[in-house]
Each structure stands twice: as structure tokens, then as C-alpha cells.
Amino acid sequence: MSKIAKKEPLCEEIAGKGCSLKKVLDIIGGKWKIMILCVIDYNEVVRYGQLNRAVDGITNTMLANSLKELEADGLVERKQYDEMPVRVEYNLTPKAKSLIPILLELKKWGEENL
Amino acid sequence: MSKIAKKEPLCEEIAGKGCSLKKVLDIIGGKWKIMILCVIDYNEVVRYGQLNRAVDGITNTMLANSLKELEADGLVERKQYDEMPVRVEYNLTPKAKSLIPILLELKKWGEENL
DNA sequence: CGGAATCCGCTATGATACTG
DNA sequence: CAGTATCATAGCGGATTCCG
Numbered sequence: 001m002s003k004i005a006k007k008e009p010l011c012e013e014i015a016g017k018g019c020s021l022k023k024v025l026d027i028i029g030g031k032w033k034i035m036i037l038c039v040i041d042y043n044e045v046v047r048y049g050q051l052n053r054a055v056d057g058i059t060n061t062m063l064a065n066s067l068k069e070l071e072a073d074g075l076v077e078r079k080q081y082d083e084m085p086v087r088v089e090y091n092l093t094p095k096a097k098s099l100i101p102i103l104l105e106l107k108k109w110g111e112e113n114l
Numbered sequence: 115m116s117k118i119a120k121k122e123p124l125c126e127e128i129a130g131k132g133c134s135l136k137k138v139l140d141i142i143g144g145k146w147k148i149m150i151l152c153v154i155d156y157n158e159v160v161r162y163g164q165l166n167r168a169v170d171g172i173t174n175t176m177l178a179n180s181l182k183e184l185e186a187d188g189l190v191e192r193k194q195y196d197e198m199p200v201r202v203e204y205n206l207t208p209k210a211k212s213l214i215p216i217l218l219e220l221k222k223w224g225e226e227n228l
Numbered sequence: 229c230g231g232a233a234t235c236c237g238c239t240a241t242g243a244t245a246c247t248g
Numbered sequence: 249c250a251g252t253a254t255c256a257t258a259g260c261g262g263a264t265t266c267c268g
Binding site: 019020021022023024025027029034035038095098099102103105106107109110111113114 | 133134135136137138139141143148149152209212213216217219220221223224225227228
């Protein structure tokens with residue numbers, strides 16, 4: 001069979017497992033992450049408790065989990081100051097900041113189309 | 115209202131329930147919708163079976179559900195031709211088409227940052 | 229061919245309590 | 249203050265079968 005095994009005119013790059021769009025959604029998907037990113041961006045620097053009060057309805061479990069994942073994915077930076085009581089601050093990495101404009105476009109699209 | 119009752123320097127518009135960014139994610143979130151949109155966009159017009167084969171790993175249940183929701187949200191158009199056997203074609207609405215460039219930016223961001 | 233109807237497991241999410 | 253540790257649950261997503 002000299003045939004290239006593409007039965008359909010559809011590309012793996014678009015719909016396949018490796019699609020980078022899918023990866024992006026894996027990272028910023030879920031129920032809370034985008035809102036967390038936006039709140040940090042809006043405030044530049046935020047403390048844990050601030051986020052907890054700011055993101056409407058989030059629980060400790062989800063906030064802690066989301067922050068850990070965002071940090072692991074290089075979107076959020078965590079700084080801990082060992083004062084008493086402990087103070088922890090979060091801010092966006094440059095990588096995350098470069099994502100914000102796109103999210104704002106998405107938001108704008110939502111306002112115009114929903 | 116002389117007073118804006120905000121205990122935190124964080125805005126409801128960003129993190130609250132009404133945030134349009136959240137709404138967008140509700141519509142195109144989930145595991146398959148973005149890929150479905152991209153495949154339809156890439157092909158202009160697609161049949162159900164094509165989508166089923168093109169979107170890697172999707173099941174009937176999810177494809178049918180996703181398409182119904184996308185149609186209800188005004189992102190895809192369904193055309194049924196009562197031939198024998200039945201033929202059904204899907205294409206993007208203008209609204210969805212205006213979303214594609216943003217998704218491509220997101221994809222580009224993913225390629226550069228992940 | 230293009231779905232609908234069932235049934236079901238898993239994982240994301242959540243409530244609550246507790247700790248360094 | 250900034251989280252962990254448990255335990256519980258809902259609903260998303262999946263496998264299979266059936267239908268016009």
C-alpha cells in the first residue's frame with residue numbers, strides 16, 4: 001500500500017492528542033484557574049487569604065491545588081516570608097503575563113457574543 | 115451610590131459568577147468542543163462520521179452531546195438532508211468563526227510556552 | 229448513517245476539621 | 249495565616265447497545 005494512511009482531510013495537529021491547544025486547556029482549564037490568574041494579574045501581588053476571599057465560592061482545597069499546579073506549570077510564583085504569622089505572596093510569571101491579553105480577547109468575545 | 119462596597123481590591127467582574135470569561139469557558143470548555151470547532155473550521159463542512167473519525171478518541175455519546183450544545187450555543191449549524199441514507203452536515207456560524215483567530219493565538223501561545 | 233438510550237466508573241470538586 | 253488531611257459526592261466522560 002503506497003497510500004498515506006490519512007483517510008480524512010483532517011490534521012492530527014488540530015485534533016490529535018498532541019495539539020497544543022489541548023495542552024493549554026489542560027493548564028488553564030478547570031473551574032478556577034483562569035479566575036485565579038485574572039485576580040493575581042489585576043492586583044499584581046496577592047496573598048493566599050486575599051485570593052480565597054476574592055475568588056467567589058472557591059474552597060481551600062481547590063485554591064491550594066490550583067495554585068500548586070499553576071506554580072508547577074510556571075504561571076505563578078510563590079514567595080514565602082517566614083514572619084510571624086507566615087506571609088505568602090503570589091504573582092504572575094512573565095509567561096503568564098503574556099497569556100493575559102489573549103484571555104482578555106476571549107473575554108471581549110464573550111461579552112460581544114454571549 | 116457614593117460608595118463602592120468592595121472589601122478587597124478585586125473585582126467581581128473578573129472573578130465573580132458573571133464574568134464573561136467564565137461563560138466562554140463554559141461554552142467551549144470540556145474535553146472535546148475546541149477540537150470539534152477546529153476540525154469543522156479546517157474542513158468548512160463536515161459530516162458526523164467524519165468528525166467521529168477525525169477527533170481522536172471521541173465517543174458517540176460525547177460527539178453527539180457536544181454538537182447539540184454547540185448548536186444550542188449558536189456556534190455550529192446543522193443541516194440534515196433526508197436522503198437515503200440520511201446525511202447530516204455541520205459548519206461553523208459566523209460567531210464561531212470570529213472565535214477561531216483567538217483560539218489560534220492561544221494555540222500559538224501554547225507552542226511557544228509549553 | 230447519524231444518532232439516542234442505558235448504565236457506570238472515575239475524577240474533579242466540595243465540606244469539614246485540623247495543623248505548623 | 250496559609251495551608252493539609254479526610255471523606256463524601258456529582259456529573260463528566262465512556263462503553264455498549266439499540267433505533268429510524
